[in-house]
Amino acid sequence: MAKSNPRALAVTILEKVARQGSYSNLTLDATLRKADLSVRDAHLLTTIVYGVIQRRLTLDYDLAPFVGKRQLDPWVRILLQTAVYQMVYLDKVPTRAIFYETTEIAKQKGHAGIAKFVTAILRQIQRVGLPSVETLADPLERLSIASSTPVWLVEKLVTQLGEAKAASILAVINQPASASLRVNTTKITAAALLTQLQAQFAEMTPSAIAADGLVAPGGHLAGTAQFAAGLYTLQDESSMLVAPSMELTPEMQVLDACAAPGGKTTHIAQMLDPQVGGKVTALDLHPHKVKLIAENAARLDLADRVDAYAMDARDAADQFAPQSFDRVLVDAPCSGLGLMRRKPEIKYEKQPADLTNLPQIQLAILNSVAGLVKINGRLTYSTCTIVREENQAVIDAFLAAHPEFIQIKTPTAQPLAKAHGELALQLYPDDYGTDGFFIAALQRRA
Structure with a gap:
């Protein structure tokens, strides 16, 4: 059963993600490689794993009246979450199949008593129905439970973007990513x-x-x-806007200061010509990630345009000559809140403190590489997040300390009707169905 039952495998994966902090996509991929599953069952497994993570707060709210104050083993709670997820969100799965499989998993992972308890909960849900979020008086809590997003993050988005835009973003983050x-x-x-x-x-x-x-x-x-x-x-579509926004020409020297796994590095490399001296220098803090950049460049036959080094971007000013690059890209480490649809665990892992700590790192990297930009060259800053603290606020702080730079309108290859931001380009997940992304273009003056 363990290697061929998608529902049992889903419980195992979700346990690992909860207990070990494993990345859901990596754990799922590893399981799919080892499991003996049909295409249909592999799809069911994937749907359940991502669906339960995406809807975790909603599912716990649904289960609360039936579980009460009982202290459940983590795997029992996860098993119930998978059952309720299938009952509510998967129209083509018969209820009898959900009940039977859930009970069998409870027997095999636990004992007959747990199986009885699980079955009783499911039958009571079938009989009584699930609680409605509409009964919640607080609009922030209601939006939090409906979208399965922590209240602090809901409040942040509502404050910065307004209730309508926040609700629109939260309505799409639980839909499958393209x-x-x-x-x-x-x-x-x-x-x-x-x-x-x-x-x-x-x-x-x-x-x-x-x-x-x-x-x-x-x-x-x-x-x-x-x-x-x-x-x-x-590569995600929104991420593909970064390299074109840099307005590269074939002979340019480019620094990609936070490059792994190399998607933007190789996109930049496509626009350079080594015959006329074009080169992108790619940095990452971790040697194994630098190897990944090199492997991606080699697979795409772009290795002659890419030099990859293990280096903390905050030390770049000590390693390269001043004004040695026509373009510098800082695709900064960030909270990743623009990726909530693709990596749903992000919304539970991040805390308000991250939005205080990360901007310090982002600003330190910008400060370090600023002197490496040639006069009239350009510094591009990008993140895959959607909160002001990590985006325009970082740019404003950098510009206040570096009057030699000005922010210019972020170029795009084609007009984007749904883009946000006065000078910077900000995309939200509900705009085009992509990851949330931010790109700012800074030009160095004499």
Whole structure:
């Protein structure tokens, strides 16, 4: 049962994520590689794992009247969460199958007494129905439970963006994320690759916002011959806007100060020409991640344009000559709150203190690399988060300390009607169905 039952495997994965702080995507991928599952069961497993993490606060609210003050073993609570998730959100799964499988898992992981308890809870839910969030008087708590997002974060988004925009963002973060890829334009055009891949991914279309992007509702995009041949790499659409915003020319020297795993590095490299001296220098703090950058560059046949080093970006000023780069990118370490749909555990892991601590690191990196930018060169700052503290507030603090820089309008290859920000480019997950992302362009003056 352990290797072939998607519901039992889901409980095991969710236990690991809860107990060990494992990343859900990595644990799920490792399980799928080892498990003996049909395509249908692999899809069910994936749906349950991500769905339960996405809806955790909602599911606990649903279970509260039935569980009461009983102290449940973590795996029993997770098992009940998986059952309620299937009952509420998966229309095509028969209730009898949910009851039977849940009871069998309870027997095998526990004993007959636990199985009886679990069955009784499920039957009571079936009989009485689940509580409605509409009974919650506090609008922030209501939005928190409905979207399964901690109250502090709901309050933050409402304060900064208004209730309507916050509710719109929180309504989409629990929907499945699309799969997206970036075409390696040194090898093939987007149109030609789309023609090749539509045989496997019939619903694949060009990205609405990124010229080099193709998007599909789902699918294992890293499992194709074209991926192995380096015709494309995996990257979110909003992230694909960074390299074009830098307005690169083939001969430029570029520093990517926080580069792993190398998506933006290799996108930059596509726009450079080593024959005329174009090069991107990629830094990351961790040697194993630097190896990943090099491997990605090699697979895409871009290794001659990329030099990767293990280095703390805050030490970059000590390692490179002043004014040695035409362009510098700081894709800063951040809270990742723009990735809540793709990595749902982020919204539970992050705390208000992160929005105080991270900007200090972000600003320190910007301060370190500022002197490396040539006169009339450009410093680009990007994050995959959606809160002001890590975005425009960091830029404002940097500009206050560096009058030699001015913020300019972030360029885009095409107009984006739903973009936010006066000079910076801010995208939210509900704008185009992408990750939330922020890009600011800073020019160095004489």
